[in-house]
Amino acid sequence: MTTPSGHTDAIAASRVIGTSVYNTEGDSIGSVEDVMLDKMSNGIMFAVIGFGGFLGMGEKYHAVPWATLDYDKDKGGYVVPFTKEQLKAAPAYSIKELTGADGEAARNASFDYYQVTPYWH
Numbered sequence: 001m002t003t004p005s006g007h008t009d010a011i012a013a014s015r016v017i018g019t020s021v022y023n024t025e026g027d028s029i030g031s032v033e034d035v036m037l038d039k040m041s042n043g044i045m046f047a048v049i050g051f052g053g054f055l056g057m058g059e060k061y062h063a064v065p066w067a068t069l070d071y072d073k074d075k076g077g078y079v080v081p082f083t084k085e086q087l088k089a090a091p092a093y094s095i096k097e098l099t100g101a102d103g104e105a106a107r108n109a110s111f112d113y114y115q116v117t118p119y120w121h
Contacts, residue, residue, distance in 0.1 A: 020077030021049050021069070023084055032069075032078065033061060036103045043119055045107045047078075048098055051087065060092035063103075063110035067119070082114070090114070 019032045034048040044066040051060045069078040080087075091109045098106045111118050 016047075020075070021064075022072070022075055022077055022079045023087060024079070024081055025084065026075075026079075027084065028077075029080075029084075029087055030062075035066070036063070036098065036107070038120070041120060045103050046110055048095075049080075051092075061095060061098055062087070062090050062092055063098060063106040064090075065111055065114055065116040068114060068116060086114075 013035055016032050016035060020028055021030050021032060023029050030049050030051040032047050033050040036045040036048060037043075038045045046063040047066050047069055049062045049064050051062060064080060068080050068082075070080075071077070072079045082090075090113055091106070093106055100106075108118075110116075
């Protein structure tokens with residue numbers, strides 16, 4: 001089975017981590033730092049996208065619904081359908097906050113903020 005952009009639906013996490021992420025205007029906004037897995041549904045809760053910072057200082061981490069990332073072969077990275085303004089205003093977390101309470105608080109806030117239909121319903 002393929003994704004909407006024609007890619008296969010299976011990919012190794014090691015190929016995803018470190019991949020650049022772009023916004024709708026084509027600007028580089030960060031990279032995939034990690035993926036959070038939902039052990040109970042066997043799905044991906046969200047991608048952890050690192051925005052800003054320099055040499056690891058001041059970086060913000062955002063939980064972005066996995067289904068919103070679309071790989072663009074020409075860019076060699078993922079594109080999310082959000083503007084700079086949306087991304088700047090998005091909930092930001094520390095790595096500890098992203099994993100606290102099994103990641104559910106960050107997941108729920110992310111899906112609410114980006115208005116993405118929850119996969120768990």
